[in-house]
Amino acid sequence: MPDSPASAPAAPAFVSARGLGMVFRGGIEALRDVTLDVARGDFVALVGPSGCGKSTLLRLVAGLIAPTGGELAVDGLAPRQARRERHDMAFVFQQPALLPWRTVADNVGLPLELDGQGRAARRERIDELLDLVGLREFARTHPHQLSGGMRMRVSLARALVGRPGLLLLDEPFGALDEITRQRLNEELRRLWASQGFTALFVTHNVFEAAFLAQRVVVMSPRPGRIACELAVPFESERTPALRARPEFAAFCGAVSRELQEAHR
Amino acid sequence: MTPARLRTLALGALPPLLVFGVVVLLWHAAVTMLRLPAYLVPSPLLVAESARANAGMLLRATGLTALGALGGLALSFVVGVLVAFAFSQSRLVQRCFYPYAIFLQTVPVVAIAPLIIIWFGQGYLSVVLVAFVISLFPIVTNGTAGLTDVDPNLLELFEIHNASRAQVLWKLRVPNSVPYLVNGVRISSGLSVIGAIVGEFFASYGRDRFGLGYLIQATSGLLDTATLFAAILASTFLGLAIFGAVTLVGNAIVARWKE
Numbered sequence: 001m002p003d004s005p006a007s008a009p010a011a012p013a014f015v016s017a018r019g020l021g022m023v024f025r026g027g028i029e030a031l032r033d034v035t036l037d038v039a040r041g042d043f044v045a046l047v048g049p050s051g052c053g054k055s056t057l058l059r060l061v062a063g064l065i066a067p068t069g070g071e072l073a074v075d076g077l078a079p080r081q082a083r084r085e086r087h088d089m090a091f092v093f094q095q096p097a098l099l100p101w102r103t104v105a106d107n108v109g110l111p112l113e114l115d116g117q118g119r120a121a122r123r124e125r126i127d128e129l130l131d132l133v134g135l136r137e138f139a140r141t142h143p144h145q146l147s148g149g150m151r152m153r154v155s156l157a158r159a160l161v162g163r164p165g166l167l168l169l170d171e172p173f174g175a176l177d178e179i180t181r182q183r184l185n186e187e188l189r190r191l192w193a194s195q196g197f198t199a200l201f202v203t204h205n206v207f208e209a210a211f212l213a214q215r216v217v218v219m220s221p222r223p224g225r226i227a228c229e230l231a232v233p234f235e236s237e238r239t240p241a242l243r244a245r246p247e248f249a250a251f252c253g254a255v256s257r258e259l260q261e262a263h264r
Numbered sequence: 265m266t267p268a269r270l271r272t273l274a275l276g277a278l279p280p281l282l283v284f285g286v287v288v289l290l291w292h293a294a295v296t297m298l299r300l301p302a303y304l305v306p307s308p309l310l311v312a313e314s315a316r317a318n319a320g321m322l323l324r325a326t327g328l329t330a331l332g333a334l335g336g337l338a339l340s341f342v343v344g345v346l347v348a349f350a351f352s353q354s355r356l357v358q359r360c361f362y363p364y365a366i367f368l369q370t371v372p373v374v375a376i377a378p379l380i381i382i383w384f385g386q387g388y389l390s391v392v393l394v395a396f397v398i399s400l401f402p403i404v405t406n407g408t409a410g411l412t413d414v415d416p417n418l419l420e421l422f423e424i425h426n427a428s429r430a431q432v433l434w435k436l437r438v439p440n441s442v443p444y445l446v447n448g449v450r451i452s453s454g455l456s457v458i459g460a461i462v463g464e465f466f467a468s469y470g471r472d473r474f475g476l477g478y479l480i481q482a483t484s485g486l487l488d489t490a491t492l493f494a495a496i497l498a499s500t501f502l503g504l505a506i507f508g509a510v511t512l513v514g515n516a517i518v519a520r521w522k523e
Contacts (some may be wrong), residue, residue, distance in 0.1 A: 054305040064420055084426055091424045101439045103522050115423045117328070143519055162425070 013037035013167065014075060015061055021069030021223075022056055029223040030056040033070070036217065036226060040165070043192055043199040044218045045209035047255065049263070053224025054202045056173065061200060062091055074166065087115060090159035092172040095150035098143040103155050105130065105139040111162040118184040122174045129157040130192065147194050149180035156188065160195060169201045173208065185211050189238045210248065211238060216255055227262035230234050230255060303358065306490040314468045314490035315497070324477075326498045329475035332388065332460035333506060334452075336395020339453055342401050345445070348407025357406070369401040373462050381466045391475070394463030399452035404449030410441025444515035453510040459502040476502070 015038040020033040030053040038044050046054040059065050060072055063079030074082040078227075082088050090111070098107045108129055109122045127233050130136045133153040143151055152172060153249055159167060169188075173181040192199055203209050209216045212233060218227045234242060234253060288308050294300070296308040315322060315447055347365070351358040377394045383392045414437060420434050463475025474482075476499050483492040 062420075062424055064423060081425065087426065089424060091421065093417045093421070095417055097415065097421055099418065099439070100437070101442070110421075110435075111425045114422065114427045114431055 014040040016073045019070035020067055020072055023068045024073050030227050032223040034226055040198055043214045045201045045213035047209045047216055048219030049204055052219045054219050055170050058170050058202050062168050068239055088165040090164035090167050092159050092169040094171045094174055096155040103220055108157045108161055117256055129161050133157045135138050143209055148176055164197055167197045167199045171202055206252050212254050218258045218262055229256050302487050303487040310490045311493040315494040322498050325476045325479045326502050329460050330502055332391035333395050333456040335392035337399055337456040337457055339396045340400040340403055344403030345407055347404045351408040352411035365404050371461055373398040377462050380466045386467050390461055390467040391463035395402045395459030399456040400457035403448040404452040406444045411437045414440050443518045446518050448515055450510050453506045454503050458472025461499055
């Protein structure tokens, strides 16, 4: 890791959690003492089984819920404040979460619309994003006419339309078949390389995490803590061929071992 | 319409039509074999005869009842949507008034109708109001559900993009409620016909102007059972027609809302 946050204390991390804890009203402790730094432009995958609090961590960063302990800052501000002032965040859910009554283009343009941008200003950016995810010819169709993978592409395009600095993804490809998932992994990695956002990606799929991320963070079961962090060793080459390489299998094996270790 | 669609339509209509034919035949057989008197059960032929002889009167009565039902349905739509808005905007308002909405639903409309006539007098307005009272509830409940049962992910999506309260309402809650409202109106459309007929039991439109409700009462009083049957059939057809029209329009509107 060339720019490990620990070795560069002068530049504060883009997302910074210190001793973060989250206890829900029912008394369920979802997170305990989570300390994590994400540098600007990084791609971090949070890996853990269901119920380990990784989604909770994502929602805390999004400012959708407030932590019950510790500190959390996005770009030096409290998450909700950062979101309100910077207009710099986007979220991709487990479901595509599209508005069924809107066309693909109008779904993609929603964040710009909520931001008060005019129709003419929106159109160009929407077309750009539809080109980017290969759905230009589906601009005028409705979500129910698309396949699951295509809907997820629309969801990705919508998340990126406002040029977010921070993209939060909550197991976005979990409901897709393996082939579609792999293709979307390649697409997301390409988008990350070209669009320059910081990504925080939650998944329980080790291969997906290894393929996508610069850094894999392994979480322990409830209450979720960070068990270990692994720097992904394959620097640039994230082509489908990578999945067949022995180093890839070795790294995935290492992540799996850490996961097992954390759950003992 | 494509030939294929016509074919499926015809195939769909065939079984119920067949049942209708069999029932009419059985009815006719029962009346002739058991020698039932016409004032008790008129034969289908007699009913058809009476319907033809009184066609003009039946049509006019059906038209007036339709106006009463549609007036009540329209009013309940306007008021129902406004009430649903109020309910969806404030949990407190909903908690205060929802029991009374249920009360409105459980009190039999036959019991309320005389009261409405005391307050609003004879005539069209009272009939519309009776139809309104009975058809209001489904629109209120469906409208409220449509405005509040929104996918939590979508609410979070709007929150992430810092949407205002007004944006959440107009760009999310209102469009979300459309299929619910369509369903509510469909349920209410059948009820509004019942309401109008009950209203006409108690309120008349004036000399020589009457709806199916009055006709049903008058013919039963005269033991003119054949005409009574014809009036009942006309009420059924009116209900089906309004329900069918609302369903057709509703399906066209909701076509885009499919998940």
